[in-house]
Structure formats: structure tokens, C-alpha cells
Amino acid sequence: MATSFEPVLLRNVGVKDSHTLKVYRARGGYEGLQKALALPPGDVVARVKDSGLRGRGGAGFPTGVKWTFLPKDHPGPIYMCINADESEPGTFNNRILMEDDPHQVIEGIIISSYATKAATAYLYIRVEYGLSFRRLQSAIDECYEAGLLGKNIQGKQGFHLDIHLHRGAGAYICGEETGLIESLEGKRAWPRIKPPFPAIEGVFRKPTIVNNIETMACVTHILDRGVDWFRSIGVPPDPSNPRDIGSLGPKLYCVSGHVNKPGCYEAPLGITVRELIDDFAGGVWKGRKAKACIPGGLSMGFLTEAEFDTRLDFNELQKKGCLGLGTAAVIVIDDQTSMIDVLYNSCRFFSHESCGQCTPCREGTAWMTKILARMRRGQGELSDLDQLAEIGGGIGLTPGTTICGLADGAAWPVKNAMQKFRPEFEEWIRSGRRSEDPLGELLAHH
Amino acid sequence: MPVLSETLRDKIKSYIPRYPSKQAVTLPALHLVQEELRCVPLEAMREIAELLDLHPAQVQDTMSFYGYFRDPDHKLGKHRVWICRSLSCMLRGGEELLRSLCDKTGLKPGETTRDGRVTLEFAECLGACEGAPCMLVDEECHMHVTPAQAMLKLAELE
Incomplete structure (x- = not known):
């Protein structure tokens, strides 16, 4: 499978001036849009649904199914919100698409807006992505000039679309779709209680679809190359499980941490961690062995090295106790690294990024960080491990104590570490060792 | 004497047609102000509120949520x-x-x-x-x- 696979999402990356309309068109761009506009919008929704495309932003919800949740015959307006608040540690595939092939993303947005009858799309982009912002804005300007955005697009009477870029302000929670909506409305990014889901009542209290950047790029190719092409890639549905829709299509895997060639690699969904590290990322660095990895962005938890033959798809990771595939960003950790340091870093991140709305998340993430900080100072106690497991088990959507999933993402690495690396933590505590903290007193409170 | 220059006001106002609600211009406005003044003073928040038909507390609430924005003590x-x-x-x-x-x-x-x-x-x-x-x-x-x-x-x- 892997040998015959040709990159599609990354096919233009590395080509000179790949971000310009001229080059994109010369390489077959906007043909998917032509094919979409020849169909009624409902047929475009049906194709995306039939393709089995699942959202690439983290939750893996079927994209076409999400679109069908919009109210039928709604008088409008309906809004598209594109989530480019990519902030999950280890994840950078959206950035590469926006920087090097913005038209591929915009084509997907135009097709998706046509399908969902949205006349306005807001692309919410994290403020740190300066080059992405500039490349997208110049691509959007080119589209208006070429009649690909604006009124009666490509001569299609009644199909109007404007795309507006909206810059965030450095908050991870804006990647949560209702946090994004609140932020877009000009408020603090506190996620909303669901239902109602955004498809019923989203931004400006109107029906809204929130989709990820890579999802948009996939839509472009589903319309251009067809449903059968998309379904020929990846892991087909399990015939013995009627509820499984499989893990279909190409996927951008980000590999970072202790490998020789960190990077963004395109492969069929379902590649194993080991294949990704050895065949794409040049193996573990410095001739060392891996101890663990984060399989899908920080919030997904840990796999041990012994679990590296696990397929990176929408089903297999849960079977190993991880939260899921997430953003498919693999962070490799070598055998010289302390899991106490890794877990502290993880907890510190989530504590810093908790929006503060739900007490279990705000307090739980802060206390987990404090406990781990104490452990790193050589003052940990064995009972701390039970305390960590207890806090980890008590915060999040899983136990039902928070409004959004941030706390689940904070808890999962802790829960996995307590299940899979407990002996290392016990040995650390018993030894009374201290960890050299390069930042030490500089960051006392974060 | 207003904190926001006429040019800055015009830039903020140019975002209003993009959204069905003026409040949605809050983040763009805060970015524009901080880019020029290197912080967001209270008086600027009052003036943003006036431009966007908001209460100053609404602008303050949003501004203080995002660590990206700085008050004058942390310019x-x-x-x-x-x-x-x-x-x-x-x-x-x-x-x-x-x-x-x-x-x-x-x-x-x-x-x-x-x-x-x-x-x-x-x-x-x-x-x-x-x-x-x-x-x-x-x-x-x-x-x-x-x-x-x-x-x-x-x-x-x-």
C-alpha cells in the first residue's frame, strides 16, 4: 500500500511559487470546483458523505454527516468557519498547507460553502502564523480578481461567497469549535454548552459549519478525483461492525521530537508509528531507542515503544488506551528522557491554556502541574501518583465534569503515564532525584 | 484628546462590514490598537467600545482573556x-x-x-x-x- 501511494495533499509543496494562483491552476487546480459547480449542492454533500471523510482537526467526526445537520431549507445566512487555530503541540500540517498551497485549501472552502449554501466563510487563524496569513490573504485577493470569490462565482448565478481572515490572539481554547465561535464574535473564548450544536445555532446565532484546514484540502480532492479514489486509500470499515465508517483517505502526519528527520509526511490513514518513524522520519536520533511517543498531538496520551506497531487511524489508538488519533502529530521521546519531565511539560501546557470556565479543569490542571513540579524537585511522594490518577480521572467530558474536551486532553497523558510508566515514576520518587529545570525560578508560576 | 488617531479609527471601522455584529470587530480592533500603541490602555478600550456600540466592560472582558494583549503597565x-x-x-x-x-x-x-x-x-x-x-x-x-x-x-x- 505504502509503496504505490502518491502524495496528493502535499503534491504542490516544494514547487516554485506553489502558493500562487497561476502555478496552482497550471497543476490542475480549481478543477474540483468546476466539477462541484456542475452538480446541485445536495449532490456535493452526498459525495463528501459517501467518501467517508472524517474531520482532520482532532475529533474525527464525519464531515458530510456534519453538513447534513444544517436545517433543511433554511432562509440563511449560513456560515462556514474554518478552524486554522492549529495549536495542538506537535501539530503543524495546517501551517504547511496554508503557507505552500493556500489555493488547495481555498478551493475546498469554496466547494464546501457551495454545498452548505454558506455565503460567508470566516477563516480563524492563530496570530502566530504570520506567513500563512499573508499567503492566504494574497491567494484570496487573487481569487476575487479571477471570479473565484465574490458574486456569481464562475458564472454560477446566485452563488456568492466572501472569505474573511480573522486573527486569533494566542489562546489554544479557540481551537475548540464553540470557543472559536465565541472568540470570532468578539468575546472571551469560553466554549458553549452543547446542544445546540453549531450546525443548528453557531456564530451570530445562525447555522454554522466549523471545519479544519486539512479537511478542506481533502474536500478539494474528493470532488476532483472522486469518491472511489478517496475510498481506495486507508483503512476500510470493519464489516463486522456496522457503526464503523473506517479511516479513509490520505493523512498528513507530523513527526517531531527525537527523530532524525522531523517533518510533515503524507501517507494513507492507518500507517503504523514504527513505519512513520523508520520509513519517513529517518529513525530515532543519535542511534538511541525510543521510549514512548505521543501519537496524535499532546492531548492524546502516550504509546510505549512496545506499542509502536499500532495503526495510526481512528479506531486503533483507543484500543491502546489513548484518547484517539487527534491531529495525527507524533512526538517521539527517546530512552534518555525522563517521563516526569515530559508529563510536567504536558500538564504545564494544559494548565496555561485552560480557559478557566469550568472549575475541575482550571483547578485540576493547575494541581497536576504543581504535583509534578514538586516531584521534579525531589519532593514527590508515592501517594502523589494516586492523586494524579484521581484528578486525571475526574476532569473532562469523559467523567462529565466540564463543558469541553480540553480537560480530557490534559488528563489523558496523566492517565496513560500512570498506567504505562508508573514504575519509572515510583523509582524517581524513591530515589529522591531532582530534575534540572533550565527555566527554574524564571517561570515560578506557569 | 482621543487616544485613537483618526487613521486608526478608520482602520477599525473598515472591519465592520465583514460581520453582522459590531462586537466581532473587537479582536481586530485590539490588534490594530496594540500594534500601534504597543499596549491597550483603558481609554482606548472606551473608544473601541464607542465605535462598536459596546460597553467598555465588554471590551475589557475580551481584552483581558487573551494573554496576547498588554495593559500600559506591561507595554x-x-x-x-x-x-x-x-x-x-x-x-x-x-x-x-x-x-x-x-x-x-x-x-x-x-x-x-x-x-x-x-x-x-x-x-x-x-x-x-x-x-x-x-x-x-x-x-x-x-x-x-x-x-x-x-x-x-x-x-x-x-
Whole structure:
């Protein structure tokens, strides 16, 4: 499978001036849009649904199914919100698409807006992505000039679309779709209680679809190359499980941490961690062995090295106790690294990024960080491990104590570490060792 | 005398047609103001509120949620330099990079040089993990940065 696979999402990356309309068109761009506009919008929704495309932003919800949740015959307006608040540690595939092939993303947005009858799309982009912002804005300007955005697009009477870029302000929670909506409305990014889901009542209290950047790029190719092409890639549905829709299509895997060639690699969904590290990322660095990895962005938890033959798809990771595939960003950790340091870093991140709305998340993430900080100072106690497991088990959507999933993402690495690396933590505590903290007193409170 | 210049007001107003609600212009307005004034003073929030038909407390509520925005007591320098401390960078020396910049500049993360030239910050994941450790200088991201290269970048800033 892997040998015959040709990159599609990354096919233009590395080509000179790949971000310009001229080059994109010369390489077959906007043909998917032509094919979409020849169909009624409902047929475009049906194709995306039939393709089995699942959202690439983290939750893996079927994209076409999400679109069908919009109210039928709604008088409008309906809004598209594109989530480019990519902030999950280890994840950078959206950035590469926006920087090097913005038209591929915009084509997907135009097709998706046509399908969902949205006349306005807001692309919410994290403020740190300066080059992405500039490349997208110049691509959007080119589209208006070429009649690909604006009124009666490509001569299609009644199909109007404007795309507006909206810059965030450095908050991870804006990647949560209702946090994004609140932020877009000009408020603090506190996620909303669901239902109602955004498809019923989203931004400006109107029906809204929130989709990820890579999802948009996939839509472009589903319309251009067809449903059968998309379904020929990846892991087909399990015939013995009627509820499984499989893990279909190409996927951008980000590999970072202790490998020789960190990077963004395109492969069929379902590649194993080991294949990704050895065949794409040049193996573990410095001739060392891996101890663990984060399989899908920080919030997904840990796999041990012994679990590296696990397929990176929408089903297999849960079977190993991880939260899921997430953003498919693999962070490799070598055998010289302390899991106490890794877990502290993880907890510190989530504590810093908790929006503060739900007490279990705000307090739980802060206390987990404090406990781990104490452990790193050589003052940990064995009972701390039970305390960590207890806090980890008590915060999040899983136990039902928070409004959004941030706390689940904070808890999962802790829960996995307590299940899979407990002996290392016990040995650390018993030894009374201290960890050299390069930042030490500089960051006392974060 | 208003804090926001006529030009700045016009820039803020130009965002209004993009959204069905004026409140949605809050973040663009805060960005425009901070870019020019290097912080968001209370008076500026009052004037933003007036432009967007909001209560000043609504603007303050939003502004204070996002750590990106600074009040006048924590005014930004001319340049803002971020060093990533999240896991992918931490595994490849991000924290040591930040430490070394702090030691050489005498700044703690969040502080600004006395001449008002540079504000040094820690960042959570900058999304450039393939180039860890990375640093963001204003709008430009630099990858695989050594402490010596980072100091050179800082020295180049005017």
C-alpha cells in the first residue's frame, strides 16, 4: 500500500511559487470546483458523505454527516468557519498547507460553502502564523480578481461567497469549535454548552459549519478525483461492525521530537508509528531507542515503544488506551528522557491554556502541574501518583465534569503515564532525584 | 484628546462590514490598537467600545482573556520575540534556548529591554515543531535556532 501511494495533499509543496494562483491552476487546480459547480449542492454533500471523510482537526467526526445537520431549507445566512487555530503541540500540517498551497485549501472552502449554501466563510487563524496569513490573504485577493470569490462565482448565478481572515490572539481554547465561535464574535473564548450544536445555532446565532484546514484540502480532492479514489486509500470499515465508517483517505502526519528527520509526511490513514518513524522520519536520533511517543498531538496520551506497531487511524489508538488519533502529530521521546519531565511539560501546557470556565479543569490542571513540579524537585511522594490518577480521572467530558474536551486532553497523558510508566515514576520518587529545570525560578508560576 | 488617531479609527471601522455584529470587530480592533500603541490602555478600550456600540466592560472582558494583549503597565517593546517551550521544542533544547536568552539579556519571560527595543516571551507551541527549537520574531518564524543564532537575531533588530 505504502509503496504505490502518491502524495496528493502535499503534491504542490516544494514547487516554485506553489502558493500562487497561476502555478496552482497550471497543476490542475480549481478543477474540483468546476466539477462541484456542475452538480446541485445536495449532490456535493452526498459525495463528501459517501467518501467517508472524517474531520482532520482532532475529533474525527464525519464531515458530510456534519453538513447534513444544517436545517433543511433554511432562509440563511449560513456560515462556514474554518478552524486554522492549529495549536495542538506537535501539530503543524495546517501551517504547511496554508503557507505552500493556500489555493488547495481555498478551493475546498469554496466547494464546501457551495454545498452548505454558506455565503460567508470566516477563516480563524492563530496570530502566530504570520506567513500563512499573508499567503492566504494574497491567494484570496487573487481569487476575487479571477471570479473565484465574490458574486456569481464562475458564472454560477446566485452563488456568492466572501472569505474573511480573522486573527486569533494566542489562546489554544479557540481551537475548540464553540470557543472559536465565541472568540470570532468578539468575546472571551469560553466554549458553549452543547446542544445546540453549531450546525443548528453557531456564530451570530445562525447555522454554522466549523471545519479544519486539512479537511478542506481533502474536500478539494474528493470532488476532483472522486469518491472511489478517496475510498481506495486507508483503512476500510470493519464489516463486522456496522457503526464503523473506517479511516479513509490520505493523512498528513507530523513527526517531531527525537527523530532524525522531523517533518510533515503524507501517507494513507492507518500507517503504523514504527513505519512513520523508520520509513519517513529517518529513525530515532543519535542511534538511541525510543521510549514512548505521543501519537496524535499532546492531548492524546502516550504509546510505549512496545506499542509502536499500532495503526495510526481512528479506531486503533483507543484500543491502546489513548484518547484517539487527534491531529495525527507524533512526538517521539527517546530512552534518555525522563517521563516526569515530559508529563510536567504536558500538564504545564494544559494548565496555561485552560480557559478557566469550568472549575475541575482550571483547578485540576493547575494541581497536576504543581504535583509534578514538586516531584521534579525531589519532593514527590508515592501517594502523589494516586492523586494524579484521581484528578486525571475526574476532569473532562469523559467523567462529565466540564463543558469541553480540553480537560480530557490534559488528563489523558496523566492517565496513560500512570498506567504505562508508573514504575519509572515510583523509582524517581524513591530515589529522591531532582530534575534540572533550565527555566527554574524564571517561570515560578506557569 | 482621543487616544485613537483618526487613521486608526478608520482602520477599525473598515472591519465592520465583514460581520453582522459590531462586537466581532473587537479582536481586530485590539490588534490594530496594540500594534500601534504597543499596549491597550483603558481609554482606548472606551473608544473601541464607542465605535462598536459596546460597553467598555465588554471590551475589557475580551481584552483581558487573551494573554496576547498588554495593559500600559506591561507595554510591549518595539519587537516581540517568542521562544517555544512546548514539548516538541523542549525535547530539542527549547527551554535551554529560552534560558540562555534570559541570561544574556537579563530579562525574565514577559519583560522588555530598558531601551524598549525587545520584549522576550515564552510561547506555547508555535506550530513549527519540525524546526525545533523555534523562535518567532514579530511575524517571522525561525527554525533550528541555537542560542548564538538567537542572540544574533536579537542584535539585528532595530
